[in-house]
Amino acid sequence: MNFTEKLAGAVEKNRSLLCVGLDTDPALIPANLSIFEFNRAIIDATADLVCAYKPNIAFYESLGSSGLDALKRTREYIPPEIPVIIDAKRGDIGNTARAYARGLFEYFNFDAVTASPYLGYDSQEPFIEYADRGIFVLCRTSNAGAVDFQSLFCEVEDGTKPLYEVVAAKVNGWNTRGNLGLVVGATYPEELQQIRREYPEMPLLIPGVGAQGGELSQVVRYGVDAKRQRTIINSSRQILYASKGKDYAAAARRAAQELRDSINQFLTAI
Numbered sequence: 001m002n003f004t005e006k007l008a009g010a011v012e013k014n015r016s017l018l019c020v021g022l023d024t025d026p027a028l029i030p031a032n033l034s035i036f037e038f039n040r041a042i043i044d045a046t047a048d049l050v051c052a053y054k055p056n057i058a059f060y061e062s063l064g065s066s067g068l069d070a071l072k073r074t075r076e077y078i079p080p081e082i083p084v085i086i087d088a089k090r091g092d093i094g095n096t097a098r099a100y101a102r103g104l105f106e107y108f109n110f111d112a113v114t115a116s117p118y119l120g121y122d123s124q125e126p127f128i129e130y131a132d133r134g135i136f137v138l139c140r141t142s143n144a145g146a147v148d149f150q151s152l153f154c155e156v157e158d159g160t161k162p163l164y165e166v167v168a169a170k171v172n173g174w175n176t177r178g179n180l181g182l183v184v185g186a187t188y189p190e191e192l193q194q195i196r197r198e199y200p201e202m203p204l205l206i207p208g209v210g211a212q213g214g215e216l217s218q219v220v221r222y223g224v225d226a227k228r229q230r231t232i233i234n235s236s237r238q239i240l241y242a243s244k245g246k247d248y249a250a251a252a253r254r255a256a257q258e259l260r261d262s263i264n265q266f267l268t269a270i
Contacts, residue, residue: 001132002131002132002133002178002179003083003111003112003132003133003134003179004134004178004179004203004229004230006081006083006111007051007052007083007134007203007229007230007232008227008229008230009081010050010051010052010081010082010083011051011228011229012229013081014048014049014050014051014260015260015264016049016050016051016260016263016264017051017224017228017231017232017233017260017263017267018049018050018051018233018235018256018259018260018263019050019051019052019053019054019085019205019232019233019234019235020042020046020050020052020053020054020234020235020236020239020240020256021053021054021055021056021087021207021234021235021236021237021239021240022039022042022053022054022055022056022074022236022240023055023056023059023087023236023237023240024038024039024055024059024060024240025059026063028240028241028244029248030244030246030248034070035059035060035063035066035067035070035074036069036070036073036074036077038248039055039070039074039077040074040077041248041249042239042240042249042252043074043077043078043079044249045249045250045252045253045256046239046252046253046256047078047079047082049253049256049257049260050082050256050260051082051083051232052082052083052084052085052111052232053078053082053083053084053085054084054085054086054087054205054232054234054236055071055074055075055084055086055087056087056088056236057071057086057087057088071108072107072108075108075109075110076109083111083112083134084110084111084112085110085111085112085113085114085134085136085205085232086104086108086110086112086113086114087114088100088104088113088114088115089114089115089116089138090104090113090114090115090116090127091115091116091117091118091119091123091124092119092123093119093122093123094122094123094125094126097122097123097124097125097126097127098126100126100127101113101126101127101129101130105127105130105133110133111133111134112133112134112135112136112181113127113133113134113135113136114135114136114137114138114183114205115127115135115136115137115138116137116138117137117138117139117167117170117171121170121174124137124174124180128174128177128179128180130179131177131179132179133179134179134180134181134203135179135180135181136180136181136182136183136203136205137167137171137180137181137182137183138167138183139164139167139168139171139182139183139184139195140164140182140183140184140185140188140191140192140195141183141185141207142185142186142187142188142207142208142214143185143187146185146188149163150162150163150164150167151163151164154166164191164195165194167182168182168195168198168199168202171202172199172202175202180202180203181202181203181204181205181230182195182199182202182203182204182205183204183205183206183207184196184204184205184206184223185206185207185208185214186206186207186208186209186214186215186216186218186219186223186233187208187214189214189215189218189219189222190222192204192206192218192219192222192223193221193222193223196222196223196224196225200225200226201225201227201230202225202230203230203231203232204223204225204230204231204232205232205234206219206223206231206232206233206234207234207236208234209233209234209235209238209259216233216259216262216263216266217266219233220233220263220266220267220270221266221269221270224267224270228267233263235255235256235259238255238259239252239255239256239259240252242254242255
């Protein structure tokens with residue numbers, strides 16, 4: 001089973017396009033819990049509500065070996081039918097990229113990775129070679145500073161286009177194995193609409209809903225694919241830290257269910 005098939009299965013089973021980002025910050029969780037214990041409780045509370053989980057590797061790397069151990073244990077604890085996307089934003093020369101891909105796909109066994117396109121095709125090829133795994137390439141990211149480079153116009157054969165459009169076109173051309181997707185932020189709805197229109201079957205990972213201010217109704221209206229199987233709407237802090245009390249897991253479930261149900265309500269209107 002490849003990544004898109006696994007994603008479609010989770011979407012159908014849980015009636016969900018929601019991804020929970022496991023960006024677990026030790027400073028924000030109950031003091032008596034380890035990273036893994038907190039993640040385990042969140043997973044237990046939300047596993048029937050999501051289409052995917054997305055840990056950001058930075059929160060684990062910052063803790064050294066204990067953090068990486070918590071990441072591996074978290075990956076192994078997530079039910080096998082739910083895809084796990086590691087948010088690592090990798091992109092380096094070929095031999096280094098190959099080591100990254102081997103570590104993330106073979107040692108940690110993640111189903112998909114986020115990747116940076118700045119170094120070009122040879123920095124992506126080692127990931128693409130894992131035909132059963134997904135690669136989400138940064139295209140139009142959700143942060144305010146995205147405009148510094150992604151909005152710059154580039155010369156192309158038929159005139160000029162902003163860099164994010166060039167990236168999307170390149171990724172589409174590289175997608176010979178059908179395992180590439182794009183990261184497009186919820187905070188740029190017009191660009192999201194354009195990219196979905198031009199690449200109707202491309203898997204999209206959409207961060208920026210919730211704490212970053214993305215409007216959910218616009219994300220659903222502009223970003224969801226026709227089959228409603230290749231769109232991943234991520235929320236992290238809004239769910240993880242819905243409560244800082246003893247009821248943190250129950251609060252996370254309520255927040256996830258509200259968001260999942262809101263997505264589904266907006267889907268009925270399009």
